[in-house]
Amino acid sequence: MTERTETRAASPDARDVLAVRGLCKSHGRVRTLDAVDLDLKPGERVALLGHNGAGKTTLMKLILGLWTPSGGEIRVAGAVPGSAEARKASAYLPEAVAFHRALTGREQLTLFARLAGAPVKTVGELLERVGVADAADRRIGTWSKGMRQRLGLAQVLLGRPRIALLDEPTSGLDPISRHDLYAIIDEMAQNGTAVLIASHALTEVEARTDRIAIMRKGRIVADDTLARLSARAELPIRLRLTAQNDDASEVHARIGGERINGASVELLCSPETKMQRLAHIAALGDLVIDVEMAPPSLEDLYRHYSQGDRT
Ligand SMILES: Nc1ncnc2c1ncn2[C@@H]1O[C@H](COP(=O)(O)OP(=O)(O)O)[C@@H](O)[C@H]1O
Numbered sequence: 001m002t003e004r005t006e007t008r009a010a011s012p013d014a015r016d017v018l019a020v021r022g023l024c025k026s027h028g029r030v031r032t033l034d035a036v037d038l039d040l041k042p043g044e045r046v047a048l049l050g051h052n053g054a055g056k057t058t059l060m061k062l063i064l065g066l067w068t069p070s071g072g073e074i075r076v077a078g079a080v081p082g083s084a085e086a087r088k089a090s091a092y093l094p095e096a097v098a099f100h101r102a103l104t105g106r107e108q109l110t111l112f113a114r115l116a117g118a119p120v121k122t123v124g125e126l127l128e129r130v131g132v133a134d135a136a137d138r139r140i141g142t143w144s145k146g147m148r149q150r151l152g153l154a155q156v157l158l159g160r161p162r163i164a165l166l167d168e169p170t171s172g173l174d175p176i177s178r179h180d181l182y183a184i185i186d187e188m189a190q191n192g193t194a195v196l197i198a199s200h201a202l203t204e205v206e207a208r209t210d211r212i213a214i215m216r217k218g219r220i221v222a223d224d225t226l227a228r229l230s231a232r233a234e235l236p237i238r239l240r241l242t243a244q245n246d247d248a249s250e251v252h253a254r255i256g257g258e259r260i261n262g263a264s265v266e267l268l269c270s271p272e273t274k275m276q277r278l279a280h281i282a283a284l285g286d287l288v289i290d291v292e293m294a295p296p297s298l299e300d301l302y303r304h305y306s307q308g309d310r311t
Pocket residue numbers: 027030032050051052053054055056057058059
């Protein structure tokens with residue numbers, strides 16, 4: 001299967017905060033990135049999904065100008081990565097945040113504010129915003145990984161960047177903090193910041209991003225809205241029936257599908273045949289006591305798009 005996905009990069013736009021074209025990166029003989037195209041507009045939240053080693057961090061480091069591409073082009077707010085203009089426009093939350101362990105959170109963020117030329121008086125407010133105000137005057141060496149990541153997020157918010165690159169921001173956070181994280185991402189986007197979120201935590205980005213770019217072995221294999229990716233993948237809907245008296249044999253004999261255990265039968269159907277299937281199920285009367293319907297999950301989609309093109 002070699003389905004080619006039409007990416008947004010097919011239509012370059014002067015308003016793009018990020019424009020990546022035909023980007024390649026080799027580490028020695030290994031090609032880490034291969035002809036990557038990616039665009040972000042102001043206020044767009046884009047998830048960059050891929051397994052470990054897919055090339056997500058590499059792409060971010062190239063966008064930041066920390067590494068040099070082997071080929072292709074990148075513009076950040078119209079400027080070359082690493083230039084003063086591009087650096088001013090971008091903010092980065094690395095996968096592993098490294099701070100001065102001996103400084104307190106407040107001292108560290110104040111230092112960052114001075115370096116970024118941001119008003120120092122916002123520091124207290126930002127520490128509050130990311131939920132570490134209580135620990136602000138303790139040394140960072142005593143903080144948990146989740147707390148340090150929140151401090152990293154405060155640093156991202158400092159300069160009101162035009163693009164924020166967040167590398168695996170949910171690793172090390174507890175579920176409630178993830179909720180907070182996405183609230184902050186939404187807020188940034190509303191203020192016009194484009195946000196690129198690298199993640200392998202698929203369930204995290206399902207409802208919270210405008211677009212999903214799926215990366216596999218250094219290539220972007222899909223880049224679109226979740227709705228359009230779902231429609232194009234034509235993945236089946238799963239219907240799970242629970243039989244009366246925990247007896248699935250009769251239901252299975254009459255309707256087919258697959259027996260999951262003594263009590264349940266699972267059927268797959270397309271969106272078009274769903275109503276017809278449900279009518280058949282209803283005709284079984286009391287034999288079926290419950291029906292659960294599961295649309296394709298993001299995991300299903302991810303598997304679909306990252307399996308294609310095995311070359
Ligand atoms: N400095 C490096 N030297 C050699 N190979 C590297 C280097 N950095 C990354 N790679 C390789 O590039 C690939 C992509 O890595 P990475 O961008 O970190 O993926 P991800 O962030 O998606 O997990 C991996 O196969 C990794 O082994």
